[in-house]
Amino acid sequence: MSAEHTNVPTSTAGGDHPAAHEHPVALGDAFARALPELAVPWEATRFERPELLELNEPLAAELGIDPGWLRSEPGVRFLLGDELAPGSSPVAQAYAGHQFGVYVPRLGDGRALLLGEARDASGSLRDLHLKGSGRTPFARGGDGFAAVGPMLREYLMGEAMHALGIPTTRALAVVATGGRVMRDDSLDPLPGAVLVRAASSHLRVGSFQYARSLADRGALRRLTDFAVARHFPEARDDGRPALRLLEGVVERQARLVASWMLVGFVHGVMNTDNTAISGETIDYGPCAFLDAYDPTAAFSSIDHAGRYAYGRQPGIALWNLTRLAEALLPLLAEQSDEAADAGDAAMEAAKDTALAALDAFAPAYDRAWTDGMRAKLGLVGSAAPDEQVRGLASALLAELQEHRIDFTGAFRALADTARGREESLRGLFPAGAAPGPWLGEWRALSLDPAAMDAANPAYVPRNHLADEALAAATAGDLASFERMLDAVTSPFEPREGLERYALPAPPGAPRHVTYCGT
Structure with missing residues (x-):
């Protein structure tokens, strides 16, 4: 189990907790007040048997919220939008959008609520937003709820992206509702959950x-x-x-x-x-x-x-x-x-x-892609011009595509090659194939393999392993999810026992398919 991202049952223990006298969270309602045309006041559904499945302690600390309190019954009720913090005025946000190129004039939060804005440790405002909290006036069919698997998926992906240094919304918590939901891709009812998401804002195009x-x-x-x-x-x-x-x-x-x-x-x-x-x-x-x-x-x-x-x-x-x-x-x-x-x-x-x-x-x-590829190729300290960096990257990617070579693994192997272990990269090519002339051109440059290790993750959320972990979590076993979360939240340092998380799906695996479960 991760030491920071913990899954715990709701605590109903008594005691003189500081939160017993005053609410430990204060939220603003700036969006609701400034833009009433884009905000419909609404209440979250109250669930009778909630259980805190995942709590993002580092994010809670950033937001100045006591994780211990969030584990308590009042804390879980706060996460579900049942017990509102001072200043909170939950609203469903209105927005339109082009979906797969087709304009829809009225979408909005069909099963989500903006609880309000919190101020983090840096002084910046962060939205706290619920997903799966019940139908709103913007609901487009369905029950307004969400299943455990997709909510944990968003938690996992957001934390992986954050660890990779990519700007992202993040999950503060996933709370099981104790209810069941029906979904088209499942013949049986699935356990329900609510995601609590933090974002710089939820403003969209x-x-x-x-x-x-x-x-x-x-x-x-x-x-x-x-x-x-x-x-x-x-x-x-x-x-x-x-x-x-x-x-x-x-x-x-x-x-x-x-x-x-x-x-x-x-x-x-x-x-x-x-x-x-x-x-x-x-x-x-x-x-x-x-x-x-x-x-x-x-x-x-x-x-x-x-x-x-x-x-x-x-x-x-x-x-x-x-x-x-x-x-x-x-x-x-x-x-x-x-x-x-x-x-x-x-x-x-x-x-x-x-x-x-x-x-x-x-x-x-x-500029962003070239700078990033320069780092991935270990050329940050090199005098190689941008045109050469782009040419080397294009040649490498063309060979990865031609031979269907793993993208993440190839760049980690390239760092080994920079250290003189060329067999790592060559071993990814099929029999009878080998890297082209670009490899010699690249090796002749001033390379920094340590910088490559810092730019190229060993672990990303591998699709087949994510599906495996989420299926187990849906069945009530969070152990696989916790192991994967541990891997992808420290993605650049290979660790013993996590070897499978660095590997692609095995040969012959069926084509991976994803669904709009969130």
Whole structure:
């Protein structure tokens, strides 16, 4: 069992706990107050037999919340949204979104609630948000609940991404509800659970699409000001907050998606309602990590055309950002130099401004990807120009694709090669095949294998092992989940006994398929 991420039963022990006299958590309701058009007050379902399955102690410490209290009965009731903290006004958030390219004008939190905003140890605001807490007015069919497996999956993936240094939402806790839920991919009822998620915010591209659809420029303006104050405070007095917001989100999304590509992560459902303004990874539904390198890899059971395949992620991110730019056009027009002119002139100027902001995506992405690949290839201290780094990386990736070689394992083996153990990399190639001329060119450069170890994880959440662990957890055994969580939250240091977590699925394993369980 992990020493930090603990699974414990709800405690009902008495005693003079400090929380007995005052609530140990204070939450704000800034979103609910600032944007009532995008917030519907709502209450979470009260579950009668909850049990705390996982508690993220490091995150609780960041949020200034006593883990011991969170394990108590009042603490668990707080996590479920039953016992509200001072200042908490739970709301279901409204947003729109393009889902697989099709615009849906009203989505929203169908089975989720924003409890409020907490201030972490750095002074930054963090949303606390529930998932699986029951139907809301935005529910699109279904019961509004969630199953243990998908909630633990989001916990696992978020902590793995955090350990990899990738911006992400994180789970504070997973609480079993004691109830059962029916799902199409299971013939039997599954144990229910609620995820408690922390995020810099839950503002999405879809939030701005919804605000634009209201034909209320005041709401769009307040949303923009709220987002700028939350995520880009340096631009609050700039005079063109909508433009600064767009530029900032373009930059953050470019770096985020580059970081996904560098570790072989496939989000799986890059709808505009899953594109966070904060630049954090959000919503770990049908996500997966590559085993064999394949730009066409798509694992989602519903992504039949491969719209969100691994290699398409940068292009989809730019497509989503274009939708954000469209939503912001009225504000870009009124904040342009032509704002005093006729409406058409101002709008044309706004479109040019938006296009210029979007044009920054490709160079920002290329810079982040090249810098990351330089680190993965051990060339941070090398004088090799960027063009050479990109050429070496492209040649390597082409061979990984041709021979269906494990992406994560190849880069770890490359570090061994930098230390003179070339058999590690060559052993990944099939009989009769070997690395091409790029290998000699790379070895002739100034290499830093220790830096490679720090940039290339030994452990990522292997798809087949995650499925195995989640199936066991659904059946009531959390041991496999805890072992995997332990591996992926310290991903860069190989440890004895964790060898299987560094290996891809065995040859002949069926194609991995993921579902939108979250």
